[in-house]
Amino acid sequence: MRPMSLPVGLPALADSDLVGQIARILMQAIVQGRLPPGSKVVEAGVARELGVSRAPVREAARLLEKQGLLVASPRRGFFVRKLEIRNIDEIYDLRLCIERHASVLAAKRLSPESRDVLRRQIDVLHQTADLDDPARQVEEDYRFHRLIFEIADNRRLLRLFDDLAAELRMVIGLIGRLYDDPHEIARTHEPLLAAIEAGHPERITAHVDYHIGHAWREVGRLVRELTPPLGNAAEPSSILFPTNGVTV
Amino acid sequence: MRPMSLPVGLPALADSDLVGQIARILMQAIVQGRLPPGSKVVEAGVARELGVSRAPVREAARLLEKQGLLVASPRRGFFVRKLEIRNIDEIYDLRLCIERHASVLAAKRLSPESRDVLRRQIDVLHQTADLDDPARQVEEDYRFHRLIFEIADNRRLLRLFDDLAAELRMVIGLIGRLYDDPHEIARTHEPLLAAIEAGHPERITAHVDYHIGHAWREVGRLVRELTPPLGNAAEPSSILFPTNGVTV
DNA sequence: CAAGATTAAAGTGTCGACAATCGACGATTA
DNA sequence: TAATCGTCGATTGTCGACACTTTAATCTTG
Numbered sequence: 012m013r014p015m016s017l018p019v020g021l022p023a024l025a026d027s028d029l030v031g032q033i034a035r036i037l038m039q040a041i042v043q044g045r046l047p048p049g050s051k052v053v054e055a056g057v058a059r060e061l062g063v064s065r066a067p068v069r070e071a072a073r074l075l076e077k078q079g080l081l082v083a084s085p086r087r088g089f090f091v092r093k094l095e096i097r098n099i100d101e102i103y104d105l106r107l108c109i110e111r112h113a114s115v116l117a118a119k120r121l122s123p124e125s126r127d128v129l130r131r132q133i134d135v136l137h138q139t140a141d142l143d144d145p146a147r148q149v150e151e152d153y154r155f156h157r158l159i160f161e162i163a164d165n166r167r168l169l170r171l172f173d174d175l176a177a178e179l180r181m182v183i184g185l186i187g188r189l190y191d192d193p194h195e196i197a198r199t200h201e202p203l204l205a206a207i208e209a210g211h212p213e214r215i216t217a218h219v220d221y222h223i224g225h226a227w228r229e230v231g232r233l234v235r236e237l238t239p240p241l242g243n244a245a246e247p248s249s250i251l252f253p254t255n256g257v258t259v
Numbered sequence: 260m261r262p263m264s265l266p267v268g269l270p271a272l273a274d275s276d277l278v279g280q281i282a283r284i285l286m287q288a289i290v291q292g293r294l295p296p297g298s299k300v301v302e303a304g305v306a307r308e309l310g311v312s313r314a315p316v317r318e319a320a321r322l323l324e325k326q327g328l329l330v331a332s333p334r335r336g337f338f339v340r341k342l343e344i345r346n347i348d349e350i351y352d353l354r355l356c357i358e359r360h361a362s363v364l365a366a367k368r369l370s371p372e373s374r375d376v377l378r379r380q381i382d383v384l385h386q387t388a389d390l391d392d393p394a395r396q397v398e399e400d401y402r403f404h405r406l407i408f409e410i411a412d413n414r415r416l417l418r419l420f421d422d423l424a425a426e427l428r429m430v431i432g433l434i435g436r437l438y439d440d441p442h443e444i445a446r447t448h449e450p451l452l453a454a455i456e457a458g459h460p461e462r463i464t465a466h467v468d469y470h471i472g473h474a475w476r477e478v479g480r481l482v483r484e485l486t487p488p489l490g491n492a493a494e495p496s497s498i499l500f501p502t503n504g505v506t507v
Numbered sequence: 508c509a510a511g512a513t514t515a516a517a518g519t520g521t522c523g524a525c526a527a528t529c530g531a532c533g534a535t536t537a
Numbered sequence: 538t539a540a541t542c543g544t545c546g547a548t549t550g551t552c553g554a555c556a557c558t559t560t561a562a563t564c565t566t567g
Binding site for chain 3: 299301302303304313317333334335336
């Protein structure tokens with residue numbers, strides 16, 4: 012048995028695949044804002060907190076780096092990716108691109124069962140809207156869109172969506188509530204599903220464009236509002252965020 | 260004032276990045292066929308061969324896994340991804356999706372300079388066609404398409420293309436010569452560029468569809484032909500690495 | 508002689524250690 | 538006082554070691 016110390020406030024890591032678990036834990040910490048953008052991820056700190064050595068932590072950090080959540084600075088360590096508008100735009104641009112595609116694909120491969128699954132998820136969206144739980148709302152929203160990718164049935168496309176979604180969740184988590192009326196969110200999914208059921212590529216892409224484009228503009232606006240305290244998007248010399256030592 | 264600051268905006272780093280170097284070396288070994296699909300990547304072997312320890316090798320392998328070149332089997336190690344038609348189709352499907360998008364974007368952002376760069380690359384394609392060097396031809400072909408992504412100016416899109424291209428290079432490297440007439444390759448790029456210059460989204464996507472779709476069908480056909488005989492070629496951990504120790 | 512059991516070899520997962528490097532702080536100097 | 542330089546702690550990059558698993562090779566045994 013391995014001498015595993017007691018993780019204080021962190022979920023215990025029992026199963027194998029330590030690296031994957033650490034990556035997930037780090038990801039959660041990031042998207043939940045416990046590791047704010049710009050903050051440093053100290054390997055030893057994470058390792059100690061989780062009761063493991065630095066090696067698997069490093070590997071997890073590398074994965075998150077390739078995924079885009081972290082950036083590595085050569086002899087200085089890993090940092091949570093900053094909130095640059097450029098990056099937001101690139102993510103949404105790519106998401107729009109693949110979600111149009113996935114939606115059209117999903118329409119082609121839509122079965123009665125998968126149609127029902129989407130329907131039910133819209134119901135969930137409506138129910139969640141009553142809860143006044145923005146985080147949950149965002150989560151169920153993503154679940155709907157993820158379902159579309161699952162139906163599209165391209166594993167690589169799905170993985171890509173998950174990667175983008177993780178980063179978007181971080182952004183959305185930071186700016187808090189995204190829409191004023193949660194029911195509005197739920198409703199806007201209905202015409203999209205209708206278009207998918209109808210199977211008209213043009214109508215589908217139009218609705219996706221509207222739907223994602225709306226979120227894009229909204230997030231962009233809020234991020235722009237949130238960014239000024241940092242001045243312009245000075246990319247180099249990453250220390251414009253002081254060692255805001257909230258590292259885990 | 261801060262003590263640092265090299266030239267702003269330069270990626271610079273590169274060199275002392277052992278993990279990145281190992282990842283590149285492994286990638287080359289894979290796309291050049293020295294590590295055939297299905298073969299095992301033994302950490303200790305690679306480490307010894309490169310004169311480093313296993314730690315950075317593992318990190319590099321993890322990156323290549325996330326990129327799709329390797330697959331990890333929990334207590335058994337990393338393996339070069341096998342050549343499944345399903346995977347090929349997924350890659351090309353995604354590539355088609357993003358290349359349409361990138362091409363339309365590139366048209367929007369096309370400057371006289373970037374137009375000339377594309378033109379010149381087509382010239383290179385023609386020149387390369389005379390050399391009877393299939394690998395080189397494929398390389399210059401990718402360079403053209405990569406230029407489109409550069410012009411599209413979305414870093415994430417570009418990274419994604421690079422990831423896909425690496426895997427496609429592996430596939431194409433394995434099936435050897437892709438087209439019968441290299442000049443044909445070069446020529447087919449011209450109407451695509453013309454469409455981009457004209458800036459008609461429909462014409463652009465049509466040409467991209469034709470261009471990429473052609474490669475897709477061709478590769479798919481060849482892979483289908485090639486799959487029964489190959490299957491898996493489990494390699495004994497032996498010397499198949501760089502003829503020199505360019506590392507450390 | 509084949510199928511299963513046994514043992515040995517190879518390889519992975521993880522750890523702790525150590526030198527090299529970076530950044531902060533304070534002493535030194537103009 | 539402000540700027541420069543050197544020192545020191547903190548942290549990274551890399552290594553070698555070790556326990557446990559898987560794979561192979563060998564030995565039983567029906």
